Amino acid sequence: FKTLDQIDVAGKVVLVRLDLNVPMKDGVVTDATRIERQAPTVRALAERGARVVVLSHFDRPKGKVVPSMSLKPVAAPLAAAIGRPVAFAEDCIGDTAAAVVGRLGDGEVALLENLRFHAGEEKNEAGFADALASLGQVFISDAFSCAHRAHASTVGLAERLPTAAGLSMQAELEALGAALAEPQRPVAAIVGGAKVSTKIDLLNNLVARVDAVIIGGGMANTFLHAQGIAVGKSLCEADLAETARGILAKAEAAGCKVVLPVDAVVAREFKAGADNRTVDVAEVAADEMILDVGPKTVAEIEACLAGSKTLLWNGPFGAFEIQPFDAATVAVAKAVEKLTSGGTLASIAGGGDTVAALAHAGVVDALTYVSTAGGAFLEYCEGKELPGVAALSR
Numbered sequence: 299f300k301t302l303d304q305i306d307v308a309g310k311v312v313l314v315r316l317d318l319n320v321p322m323k324d325g326v327v328t329d330a331t332r333i334e335r336q337a338p339t340v341r342a343l344a345e346r347g348a349r350v351v352v353l354s355h356f357d358r359p360k361g362k363v364v365p366s367m368s369l370k371p372v373a374a375p376l377a378a379a380i381g382r383p384v385a386f387a388e389d390c391i392g393d394t395a396a397a398v399v400g401r402l403g404d405g406e407v408a409l410l411e412n413l414r415f416h417a418g419e420e421k422n423e424a425g426f427a428d429a430l431a432s433l434g435q436v437f438i439s440d441a442f443s444c445a446h447r448a449h450a451s452t453v454g455l456a457e458r459l460p461t462a463a464g465l466s467m468q469a470e471l472e473a474l475g476a477a478l479a480e481p482q483r484p485v486a487a488i489v490g491g492a493k494v495s496t497k498i499d500l501l502n503n504l505v506a507r508v509d510a511v512i513i514g515g516g517m518a519n520t521f522l523h524a525q526g527i528a529v530g531k532s533l534c535e536a537d538l539a540e541t542a543r544g545i546l547a548k549a550e551a552a553g554c555k556v557v558l559p560v561d562a563v564v565a566r567e568f569k570a571g572a573d574n575r576t577v578d579v580a581e582v583a584a585d586e587m588i589l590d591v592g593p594k595t596v597a598e599i600e601a602c603l604a605g606s607k608t609l610l611w612n613g614p615f616g617a618f619e620i621q622p623f624d625a626a627t628v629a630v631a632k633a634v635e636k637l638t639s640g641g642t643l644a645s646i647a648g649g650g651d652t653v654a655a656l657a658h659a660g661v662v663d664a665l666t667y668v669s670t671a672g673g674a675f676l677e678y679c680e681g682k683e684l685p686g687v688a689a690l691s692r
């Protein structure tokens with residue numbers, strides 16, 4: 299695909315798809331990480347004399363105008379991040395949008411209202427994509443976290459205008475490619491989170507591609523149960539025991555080592571500071587639940603990571619939101635931080651709760667790359683083709 303420096307933008311109206319679907323409370327942006335990650339693309343375009351028109355969705359208004367889902371509150375944080383004023387258009391197509399775009403001078407920036415206020419966006423309707431495309435001459439796709447959606451603003455525009463990847467799209471694809479397409483081996487993957495059911499495709503793809511899979515979080519209980527270990531009152535998807543055994547068999551056939559908990563921190567209540575004890579996994583009582591992995595397991599994980607050159611991390615260990623059940627997540631995160639700064643491990647993490655867990659451990663900036671994408675990160679790691687990425691190469 300083309301990169302930003304390979305496309306002529308001076309004096310042109312450039313439509314830039316960002317993902318400004320950021321956390322917001324009472325009309326105030328509460329975490330600007332995504333905005334800051336994508337700001338360099340907008341800045342670079344403006345510096346090169348483009349008339350920059352920023353497109354994004356916000357939340358899921360399902361094709362209707364929902365005032366609480368307006369992108370207007372994002373204009374000021376975007377302006378702060380790029381260091382330039384940002385004009386706002388109350389609609390993303392039609393006369394309203396065209397008037398705001400028409401007033402832009404070279405190097406100026408406008409943000410258009412939520413794309414998903416129009417049903418044509420998610421359906422990638424030709425009429426809607428044509429209306430968007432008619433606003434500009436060049437398309438820059440910078441929303442990797444939306445690339446799993448085949449929408450007008452991720453696929454339709456790439457079919458209609460000269461297209462290049464933005465800087466954050468390029469960084470995401472390079473980092474994920476380095477972890478999965480052409481990694482330094484051995485590669486370890488940490489797959490955590492509550493449920494196996496949401497990670498079946500991920501696990502099946504990873505065991506065939508990486509050298510070790512470390513399973514943590516609630517989903518590890520399902521694997522223990524599948525191996526005949528009683529997990530008491532722990533979170534467990536008993537109906538997925540067969541699926542779990544299938545994943546273990548596939549891993550064995552592929553020569554992928556699977557690291558499962560050997561000890562656990564258990565409690566009778568799911569609350570901060572609950573009375574707890576550390577036991578081998580075979581000793582969980584019927585009225586206890588596993589809320590974290592224990593120190594023997596942490597040592598095994600650390601040994602596995604010390605022997606790895608690349609780590610792909612998706613999903614937390616344990617109930618990291620409540621203390622003291624965050625101990626393993628924090629310990630493993632610190633080990634990853636040390637190995638990364640020591641130069642022996644390339645660490646790539648992403649997806650939903652993962653970033654929150656790493657932030658809790660204070661290591662987000664210490665990893666080689668942390669993706670801000672949720673669903674798109676997962677689908678990439680599942681080995682699926684992302685329509686928004688495929689559209690860049692056509």
Ligand code: 3PG
Pocket residue numbers: 317319357358443444447671672673674
């Ligand atoms: C995300 O937050 O993961 C992206 O903005 C995609 O949002 P969506 O799941 O509503 O398409």
